[in-house]
Amino acid sequence: MxxxxxxxxxxxxxxxxxxxxxxxxxxxxxxxxxxxxxxxxxxxxxxxxxxxxxxxxxxxxxxxxxxxxxxxxxAGYAPRYAETPLDDPAMGALREGMEQLLQGYEPYPALIVDGTYTVLAANRGIAMLLDGLPGHLLAPPLNAMRLTLHPEGLAPKIRNLREWRGHLLSQMERQIAIMRSDALRALYDEVAAYPLPEAGDDTATAPATGTATQDSLAQSPVPHFALPLRIEHDGHLLSFVSSISTFNTPMDVTVAELAIETLLPADPATVKYLRSTTP
CATH class of the missing domain: 1.10.260.40 (lambda repressor-like DNA-binding domains)
Incomplete structure (x- = not known):
C-alpha cells in the first residue's frame, strides 16, 4: 500500500x-x-x-x-553527507595526501580545484606557467577558469585559444546542467564574456621577454587522441593533454567536488623543456 x-x-x-x-x-x-x-x-x-x-x-x-x-x-529527511571544510583538522590526512600527489607529478603542472574552479593547491609546474601574470589575477582566491581565459591571464599565450576556450566552456555547461550552483553560473557568464583576440588560432603575441624565434615557436605535433593545450612559455611552445581525476565513492560534499587536474606533456619537446627547468 x-x-x-x-x-x-x-x-x-x-x-x-x-x-x-x-x-x-x-x-x-x-x-x-x-x-x-x-x-x-x-x-x-x-x-x-x-x-x-x-x-x-x-x-x-x-x-x-x-x-x-x-x-x-x-523528501523530508536529514542530509546524509557532511560538507567538511578542507582546512578542518579531520581533513589533515587528505590534505597531506593531495600535497604529496601534486609534488609527485612535478615537473608536470598539476592543481586541485573545487566545484567552482577555485584553486586549492598547485605545484611548481603550475607556478611556472603563471609566472608574470598580473597581481589582481594571482590574488587569493585564485580561479583556474579566470586565470586561463582572462585576456590578461594565460589566454594571450594559448596558441589554440578558440578551441581550448570552447572545450572549457562546454565543460562548465555540462556541470551547470547537473549542479544548481549560482556561483558556477556567475563564473561561466563572466569568463564567457571575455573578449577573444582578433587573430585566429595558432597565432601568438610576441613575448615581452626572452629570445623567442620562429623555430622555437613552430607548431608541435598535435596528439590524435585528445585536444591539446598549446601554450607559449619563455619562447618555447609547450603542448599538454589535460587529465582530471576525482575521488571514488566520496562520503563528503567537499571531497566529492574536488578535482585533480594534471597537464601531461603531449610531445617529447615539452618533456625535455619541463625537465630542463626543474632544479
Whole structure:
C-alpha cells in the first residue's frame, strides 16, 4: 500500500534526474529492484519514498553528492553527507595526501580545484606557467577558469585559444546542467564574456621577454587522441593533454567536488623543456 503525499518535491526532482540520464521508469525500476508503478507513484507525488529508496535511486541515477542531500531534504529527511571544510583538522590526512600527489607529478603542472574552479593547491609546474601574470589575477582566491581565459591571464599565450576556450566552456555547461550552483553560473557568464583576440588560432603575441624565434615557436605535433593545450612559455611552445581525476565513492560534499587536474606533456619537446627547468 502506498501513502499519498502532496507536500514533497522529491518526485519531480527524481523525474528530472531520470530524464537527464535518459532512462525509462522501467529501466530505473529494474536497476533499483523496484517496480515501474512505484517509480511512477514517487515521481507524481502519490507515494513518499523511504530514505533508503531516495539514496538507492540517486545512486542508480548517478546524482552528485550535494544533490543527494537536496533530494533527501525534499523528501523530508536529514542530509546524509557532511560538507567538511578542507582546512578542518579531520581533513589533515587528505590534505597531506593531495600535497604529496601534486609534488609527485612535478615537473608536470598539476592543481586541485573545487566545484567552482577555485584553486586549492598547485605545484611548481603550475607556478611556472603563471609566472608574470598580473597581481589582481594571482590574488587569493585564485580561479583556474579566470586565470586561463582572462585576456590578461594565460589566454594571450594559448596558441589554440578558440578551441581550448570552447572545450572549457562546454565543460562548465555540462556541470551547470547537473549542479544548481549560482556561483558556477556567475563564473561561466563572466569568463564567457571575455573578449577573444582578433587573430585566429595558432597565432601568438610576441613575448615581452626572452629570445623567442620562429623555430622555437613552430607548431608541435598535435596528439590524435585528445585536444591539446598549446601554450607559449619563455619562447618555447609547450603542448599538454589535460587529465582530471576525482575521488571514488566520496562520503563528503567537499571531497566529492574536488578535482585533480594534471597537464601531461603531449610531445617529447615539452618533456625535455619541463625537465630542463626543474632544479
Amino acid at each position: 502506498t501513502t499519498a503525499v502532496t507536500d514533497t518535491a522529491v518526485g519531480p526532482l527524481l523525474r528530472s534526474w531520470r530524464e537527464r540520464r535518459r532512462i525509462t521508469q522501467l529501466e530505473l525500476a529494474i536497476r533499483a529492484d523496484s517496480s515501474a508503478r512505484h517509480i511512477s507513484f514517487i515521481e507524481t507525488g502519490r507515494a513518499r519514498p523511504s530514505q533508503e529508496m531516495v539514496l538507492r535511486l540517486a545512486d542508480h541515477l548517478d546524482v552528485p553528492v550535494r544533490e543527494r542531500n537536496a533530494l533527501l531534504l525534499a
